């Protein structure tokens with residue numbers, strides 16, 4: 001069902017539907033088929049029965065909330081990778097505060113001791129668990145695509161030099177400004193927390209609390225709000241996986257909106273290759289009917305291009321051959 005958007009910011013179409021849901025405990029051939037279909041059509045899906053303990057998730061979320069509740073000076077002191085409102089280095093802004101951590105255990109020790117040891121160990125346990133889930137999903141993808149080497153995608157995030165990150169995003173509630181009170185009865189007041197973009201890495205594994213805000217855009221001007229489900233993980237294809245599948249899987253643009261009343265917390269693992277990894281599709285993904293869509297590049301090249309552009313730029317286009 002396509003509705004006129006109630007969003008006063010821009011006139012957009014909103015599609016009322018939900019993401020495909022993949023039950024990881026279902027029969028394997030069904031799971032691989034569903035994952036491939038979802039990645040071709042939406043670039044996004046939800047996984048349930050993922051095997052990550054509720055306790056691991058709950059403890060990580062509790063620590064994230066208590067970190068963001070600290071005074072600003074303490075948050076900054078704890079880590080140079082704390083940020084508020086600024087996104088990237090080229091002037092993008094959003095209604096979000098975040099903590100970005102390298103997803104390997106030694107880097108976690110870089111957090112100053114204003115953050116408890118408990119926080120560090122919870123980050124390690126959570127990161128290990130989502131990394132394992134990401135590898136499992138990537139292996140199901142290679143099987144579903146008929147790639148003979150099932151570790152063709154997962155080996156990069158399993159690599160010791162993998163450049164993966166864990167990012168905690170806190171979207172504080174943004175209330176109606178007094179001058180707009182009268183509009184409040186007509187509109188669900190919402191602001192952009194993290195603007196429209198695609199994820200540069202291989203695979204993203206996102207878990208958010210029960211507050212909605214994530215929206216995906218499979219085509220220009222069309223937005224699909226993702227229903228929050230704290231017991232599921234939302235999985236999406238990154239630009240590198242689009243390249244490694246020679247465009248069969250799509251890295252879909254998405255954004256996060258704020259809520260007027262409640263804090264949204266998302267804990268996002270971005271599975272990335274090592275900087276030196278050469279990004280190229282395996283031979284089975286390239287056929288005479290489907291010639292290579294991208295030229296080979298390293299993750300270091302891609303990362304450099306990513307950080308030299310704006311959030312919403314289509315950086316993958318720089319690497320197209322056609």
Ligand code: GA4
Nearest residue numbers: 087088089092197199200306307309310311
């Ligand atoms: C989007 C996905 C991840 O959050 C992120 C973001 C990164 C950042 O916030 O530093 C980027 C953004 C993200 C893509 C374009 C560049 C880089 C901000 C920005 C303007 C951590 C990532 O890897 O790319």
